Amino acid sequence: MVPPHALDDVRRALERHAVLGMTISEVRGPTSGGRRAIHRGQVVVDEFAPCLRIETILHDEIVERVLGEVAGAVHPDGRLWVVPVDLVTRVRTGERGADAV
Numbered sequence: 001m002v003p004p005h006a007l008d009d010v011r012r013a014l015e016r017h018a019v020l021g022m023t024i025s026e027v028r029g030p031t032s033g034g035r036r037a038i039h040r041g042q043v044v045v046d047e048f049a050p051c052l053r054i055e056t057i058l059h060d061e062i063v064e065r066v067l068g069e070v071a072g073a074v075h076p077d078g079r080l081w082v083v084p085v086d087l088v089t090r091v092r093t094g095e096r097g098a099d100a101v
Contacts, residue, residue: 001029001051002078009073010054017066022056029079051078057085057101 002010007024014022028048035046058066067080074080090100 001027001053002074004050004052006074006078007052007054010070013069013073014056014066016069017058017062019056019058019062019066022054025053025055027051027053057088059098059101 004026011022014020027050029051030047031049035049037044037046063082067082071078071080087096088100089096093100
């Protein structure tokens, strides 16, 4: 999850490793301290800020390098995590595993 202004830097970092496919979702994530606003005369604290969730699939051998570059692109904001993918299937062709990535 990264701030919206970091999208171009993250995309360039991924492209340097020939990672072109990604899914980007607009989400809201926690902020430190929250943002205060007045709504109908009441002070409201919004503890979540707009951010982007960028998802992609990487081959195991490039995960650490890509994480390092993406972390550098979003420093100090953002959260990165790695989730193992057991199986990928390309629906159109029926390819499975690494061939589908």
